[in-house]
Structures are given as structure tokens and as C-alpha cells.
Amino acid sequence: MILSAAGVLLRAVVVLTGTAIATFALLWAGPGDPALAVAMARYDTVVPAEVIDQVRAEAGLDAGFWPAFWNWIGPLLSGDFGNSSVTGRPVWPDLVAAISYTVPLALLGLAIGLGISVPLAILAARAPGGWLDRFAVAIASLGAAIPAYWLGLLLILLFAVTLAWLPAMGARTPSHVILPALTLGLGVAASLTRIIRSGILEAREQAFLPAFRRRGVADRAIGRDHIAPHAAIPVITVIGLELAFLMEGAVMVEVIFSRPGLGSFLVNAIEARDFPKVQAVVILAALLFVVLNLLIDLLYRAIDPRIGGQGA
Amino acid sequence: MRRGKTLTLDAVTFSLPKGDTLAVVGESGAGKSTLIAVVLGMLKPVAGRIAWSGGPVSACRPALVMQEPRAAFNPVLPLRRSISEPLTARGASVPQERLARLCDGLELPQTLLDRRPGEVSIGQAQRAGILRALVAAPPLVLFDEPLSALDAVTQKHTARLIADLQREEGFAALIVTHDLGYAAAFSDEIAVLRKGRIEELSPTSDFVEAPRSEYGLALRDAAFALGALEKVA
Amino acid sequence: MRSVVVLVTVFILIAVAGPLVAPHDPTAINIPDRLSPPGAAWWLGTDALGRDILSRLLHGARWSLGLAFLISLIGLIIGTAVGLAAALGGKIADWVVMRVTDSFLAFPELVAAVVIAGILGGGVGSLILALGVTGWMRYARVARGIGLSLGTRGYVVQAKLAGMSTLSIARWHYLPSLLPSLTVVWTGMFARAILGISALGFLGFGVQPPTAEWGTMLLDARIHMRSTPLQMIWPGLAVVLCVLAINLAGDALRDALARREDQSSAETG
Numbered sequence: 109m110i111l112s113a114a115g116v117l118l119r120a121v122v123v124l125t126g127t128a129i130a131t132f133a134l135l136w137a138g139p140g141d142p143a144l145a146v147a148m149a150r151y152d153t154v155v156p157a158e159v160i161d162q163v164r165a166e167a168g169l170d171a172g173f174w175p176a177f178w179n180w181i182g183p184l185l186s187g188d189f190g191n192s193s194v195t196g197r198p199v200w201p202d203l204v205a206a207i208s209y210t211v212p213l214a215l216l217g218l219a220i221g222l223g224i225s226v227p228l229a230i231l232a233a234r235a236p237g238g239w240l241d242r243f244a245v246a247i248a249s250l251g252a253a254i255p256a257y258w259l260g261l262l263l264i265l266l267f268a269v270t271l272a273w274l275p276a277m278g279a280r281t282p283s284h285v286i287l288p289a290l291t292l293g294l295g296v297a298a299s300l301t302r303i304i305r306s307g308i309l310e311a312r313e314q315a316f317l318p319a320f321r322r323r324g325v326a327d328r329a330i331g332r333d334h335i336a337p338h339a340a341i342p343v344i345t346v347i348g349l350e351l352a353f354l355m356e357g358a359v360m361v362e363v364i365f366s367r368p369g370l371g372s373f374l375v376n377a378i379e380a381r382d383f384p385k386v387q388a389v390v391i392l393a394a395l396l397f398v399v400l401n402l403l404i405d406l407l408y409r410a411i412d413p414r415i416g417g418q419g420a
Numbered sequence: 421m422r423r424g425k426t427l428t429l430d431a432v433t434f435s436l437p438k439g440d441t442l443a444v445v446g447e448s449g450a451g452k453s454t455l456i457a458v459v460l461g462m463l464k465p466v467a468g469r470i471a472w473s474g475g476p477v478s479a480c481r482p483a484l485v486m487q488e489p490r491a492a493f494n495p496v497l498p499l500r501r502s503i504s505e506p507l508t509a510r511g512a513s514v515p516q517e518r519l520a521r522l523c524d525g526l527e528l529p530q531t532l533l534d535r536r537p538g539e540v541s542i543g544q545a546q547r548a549g550i551l552r553a554l555v556a557a558p559p560l561v562l563f564d565e566p567l568s569a570l571d572a573v574t575q576k577h578t579a580r581l582i583a584d585l586q587r588e589e590g591f592a593a594l595i596v597t598h599d600l601g602y603a604a605a606f607s608d609e610i611a612v613l614r615k616g617r618i619e620e621l622s623p624t625s626d627f628v629e630a631p632r633s634e635y636g637l638a639l640r641d642a643a644f645a646l647g648a649l650e651k652v653a
Numbered sequence: 654m655r656s657v658v659v660l661v662t663v664f665i666l667i668a669v670a671g672p673l674v675a676p677h678d679p680t681a682i683n684i685p686d687r688l689s690p691p692g693a694a695w696w697l698g699t700d701a702l703g704r705d706i707l708s709r710l711l712h713g714a715r716w717s718l719g720l721a722f723l724i725s726l727i728g729l730i731i732g733t734a735v736g737l738a739a740a741l742g743g744k745i746a747d748w749v750v751m752r753v754t755d756s757f758l759a760f761p762e763l764v765a766a767v768v769i770a771g772i773l774g775g776g777v778g779s780l781i782l783a784l785g786v787t788g789w790m791r792y793a794r795v796a797r798g799i800g801l802s803l804g805t806r807g808y809v810v811q812a813k814l815a816g817m818s819t820l821s822i823a824r825w826h827y828l829p830s831l832l833p834s835l836t837v838v839w840t841g842m843f844a845r846a847i848l849g850i851s852a853l854g855f856l857g858f859g860v861q862p863p864t865a866e867w868g869t870m871l872l873d874a875r876i877h878m879r880s881t882p883l884q885m886i887w888p889g890l891a892v893v894l895c896v897l898a899i900n901l902a903g904d905a906l907r908d909a910l911a912r913r914e915d916q917s918s919a920e921t922g
Contacts, residue, residue: 258889378771491807
């Protein structure tokens, strides 16, 4: 148990270090002179060579890859994400503002996804092969094939353009979150329905269930005490994966709906070649996933004590 | 010798002269498979030494005939490919004349070699396995329960073929088996293995006459009772 | 099953022969006829620059499907090599390789692809690189899993005993057993690559204009949603049908493999 916990922690460190080095290397090796990009972004005109050199020295870019890397990672370790190379303002407050838009969107999307998929999957699994089951599977297959950006556009077309029920662009009022969240949630629902359904079916096939039924344990109690935990393991796994999907989906959805948030923050930063901001998002995303994976790992252990042993 | 706390073999001591056959008999779980793995160098012994002409056994490129004839062949490749592996691995090609002679000796039509393992009988697959073991003329061949997957008639026939080939080729054979009747009929020496320990090591004729260990005696008498072993007078 | 085969065949035909049957030049600008509705001259209408949407869809298929094929193939090659290295390279290699794989897998692929393609600048090369380096992990896991189970097979033991090099053992004894499962993974990754290419195209980080590609077509169409909503429907529909067909084909393939495994285990067991 201690060994496997150490393994999980080690893995977290490996992920974060690897992401940091990879991101920095990508920016370092990417096309164009980073100093030129910074200078252009800052002064927005053609800049003379000595200004570029000055920027290079200021940003610590003239010292070579590793010193430049340490220049960046050192402050980062103490929580300093640096300053935007475009505006010169600290990255952190902007990042917090972006997060404050993305988190409600992601949570609402996840809630919608669970709200649709859990009842649908339970109903579908009640009569495998029945019309409801086939309907659920068909919807799930279709949902897995529809890209979020197209679904978003279709929803805008229907609810904002044709029916004019809901606002589509921006984030001025609380109702602005409905369509983006629905776009995210429908995507989540499609994959979750499939997984929960097969999770329930598999749990039901477990050998111990007929034995319980023979002993006269009530169906409801079997469902609660035995099927639910078995179905929960794949569901937790998928919610873990789903969070990756939510992050991806948020990037697309925020762009479609011109909504502020981490996705727009990232895309705008890339377009402006504002490297400190790009690095901040990537590191934050990596950190988020490391923490979430740790939590999921702990949840597994709580549900099924056998897993701790296997991980060692 | 397996990883972890279980030491499954100890105090195994034997030597095997060229051209001779040593049969290692014992019930399942006695450590026969471990013995083979150790001899072939697939498991490292914690202590002790295994040598062939003074060097490591793997240097003489020993061959192995396995218990499950079909599992020893890649299911998607024709037998011919697997059979030539011991030679192609060292950049040599299969001498056709030798292949033909071995096929004759094993009563294995060469056309069968173009089939896949699933398309030949178990007996044929086992003879193909013996063919692969012998194709590169190794000085030492290990047989891991070579007959146990075969039916009674095929068993006798295959045992005969192995013995004939050994006379021709002159390789040393280490046969691991639970079948004392087979061991008695085709070996020069018998080692009785029990719980990872050699209980006795005797010339085969002496063993059949009078086993020196209690366990050997029990084994022999059980074989007598079953009619698997006849007294060689 | 039959309809899936038909659908997949149709898409392959479109990708291969589409540009040949396209009625117009996909990049020919025709301002007087801009934003035309579907009709006799323009079967699916025209876009904001008066380019024929049907022709752009047909040409776009080559980019969307062809690039997705290439990208998923790159992932297949990288992933299989990585997985086999883990399975055949011993315990330490296995640990290191799988930790790296897990790290890649833990990160949202599309976000990584957006960052890579965005930093390197749009274009086909960075698109392939971005989706290629983020799309090999599933292959690696499958290849390693099956590879580890093959290590104790009789024929692998025999090959090692014969002194075959690790590389030829991987080539002759591991690869054939991996291919069926890897093909199933490949169908899924092929579909993901189509989605990824069009997503990057939609964000402006993918195939660059004026080349017709489904994602960039959607990006163009988005601005004119109010006046010509149909323009936005076609490329999206193309993506959905393609991905759906490939996913269904993958499901059918997986079921067929499962049945074959059942049969063969019934025969030997």
C-alpha cells in the first residue's frame, strides 16, 4: 500500500516534470525567434534588432535552453506564473478569471451528462435488447460521432437563431451558460450511457447474484449493495476520462460560444504567441489531471480494497 | 528458484554423458519443469552450477521438445518456418538433405510442413516439434513430457522414433516424464525427483531390479501394479 | 453489418475518387454566386466566396480521411513499437515506458494537440505531428498487454531458445498476434483523428485555407449561420457519418474477433 502510494506520487512528479520540459522545449524549438515574438507582441510594430536583443536578455532567453528553463520553472515552483509577454501584466489573475468561467461550465456539463445518462442507462439495462435499450445504444453511438463544435453550432442554430429562446454568444447573464453546458453535457451523456449500461449488465452477470436471489435477498437490496459498487468502478474510470473530455470540450465550446474561460484563454494566448500564458494553462491542466487521477485512485481503493494490492 | 520465497529445487546433482539418455521421473509438482528451465538457463539457479563441457549450457544451444505439441508452434505460421528457426536465427539455411533424412526418420511427409499447427494431428505436430529440436544437430536435447499429449498408440510409435534418431544422431537426451514405463524402456539412467530433491540416481536396469530409495520403490511398484512396467529379466 | 461495410466503402471511394468526380474547382472563387442555396448549378450551394460546397466536401474528404489514415497509422507504428519495447525489454524498461505512456494518456489529447499545432503554426506538417504524438498511447497499452501474455507461449520460448533476436521475435511471433486487437484500436483512433483534424481546422490551427477541409469549412460557415444555415450542416454531417461508420465497423470487428476467440478456446479447451 505504501509502495503503491509512492508509485502514484512518483508518477505525478514524472507527469508534471515531463509536461513542463516538453512545453518549454516546444516553445523553444518552435518556429520563429521567441524574443522576436515577445517584442512584436509587446510593441506591435516592426522592432529594431537592439530592442529584440534587450527583450532577449530581459526574458533570460539568451542563456541557452536549461538556464532559460530554470528561469521559468524556479518562480513557478513558488507559485509565480510570470507576466504576460503581451500586456506585461501578471498571468495569474487572468488565469483565475478564466477558471472562474470554465469550472461552472464543466460542472454543469458533467451534471447534465450524469442526469441524462444514469437514468437512461438504468432503463436501458432493465431490458437488454428491448426497444429502449436499442434506442439508448443508438443515441450513444451517434453522440460519440458528433463533434462538440458541430453540436454547439446546431444548438445555436436551433435555440438561439431559429427559436430565439436562449442567448448564445458571450457570458453576460447566467442563462448564457445553458447552451454551452448542454453541448458539453450531451457529449458526456453519450459516452457515459454506454459505459454505465455495460457496467450494470456485467455486474448483473456476476456469479454471486443468482445465489443472493435464491437466498431471497430483495432485488432492491441486491441492486444497492452489489450491482451499484460493481458498476461504479467503470463509471469512476470513465468520469476520470470524461474530465479530460470536459477539458477538451470546454476549449471547443468556449470558442464556439465566444465565451471567456480556459479554452478561450489558451486559444487566444496561442494566437498572440503569449508564451507565459500558454505555459500557465498547460501546467495548470497537467496539475489538474494529476490531482484528479490521484483522487480517482483513492476512490478505487475505497470501493474495492483489492486494488491497493494489485497496484504494488 | 522462482522469484520470491519458494525455492523449488535443491540438491539436484547429475551428469549426462554424450549419447546417453537420462530420464527424470517424478509426480507433477516435483520440480520437473523448473529443472528444465534451469538447465536451459531460463531461470537462474540461486546456487549451484550447470555446465556443458565446462561452459554454460546455453553455449551448446540445447533444444527442447515440449509437452503441448501445437503450442510450441506459432499458430499463424507454417510449420516449416518455425522448424528452420534454430538455423535461420544464426544466419544459416536448412540443409535440404538433412531435413529430408529427418523427415524420413520421423515418418513426416515434407508436404505437411507447409501447413499450420492447427492443420495437422497432435502426433504429427509432436513429430514436427522433434524435427525442430533436431534440425540444428544440438548435442543436448531436452524432452518435457514428450508423449503425454499423445494417445497410447502414437506414444509407443513416437518413443520408438526418438530412440532410433538418438542412435543415429548421438545427442544426449534429458527426458522429463511422469511415465516410468517410458523412462525404463528408453533411458540409460533414471533420476527420481521428489519435492525438488533427487531421491536416487541409478542405472535404469538397476532401478527396475531394485530401487535404492523408498520413494523409488513405491513408484516402481505402482508402475508394476498398473502394468505400465514389465520386469526386464 | 452489411450497411456498415457499404458506408465505409462509400467513404473510401469518396476519399480516393472524390476529387475526380467533383463538379467544380474547390478553390475557384465566384463572387456573383456567393452564398447560393442548393440548386441545379450548385447541388449543395456555395460558400461566402462563391465556391462550390459539394466540390469542397469531396476534395475535403481526401484531407480529412487521408490525413486521419496517415495520423492513425503513425500512432499505430509508434504505439506498437513502444508497447513491444515494454513487453520485451524487461521489468525496468516496462516500468519506465508505461509511466511515460500513462503520463501522455493522462493529459487531454486534444488540448495537447491544440498547443502543439498552435505553437508550431498551422499547416499539414504540424497537424500530423500534433495528432501523431498525442495518439499512440492506446496502441502501446494494448500491444504491451498482449505482448506480456505472449512471453510464456511455447513458440516464443522456442524462438528464444533458438537464439532468435528480440527484433525478429517481435516481428514474427508478437506482431501477428497483436494485429487483430490493434486493428480494433486503430478504427477507434482513425475516427478520433478525423474528429481531431476537423477540430484543429475549426480552431484555425489545422489545414490552412484555401485548401478545402471539413473543419475549416465549418469555421467559414459559422459566420453565415443566420443567412445560410445549410452551409454549416454539410461538413458536420460528413464528419458525423464518417466517424459513425468507422466506429460501427470497429464494433463489428471487435465482436467478430471475440466470437473467433470463443470458438478457438472452445476447440482447444
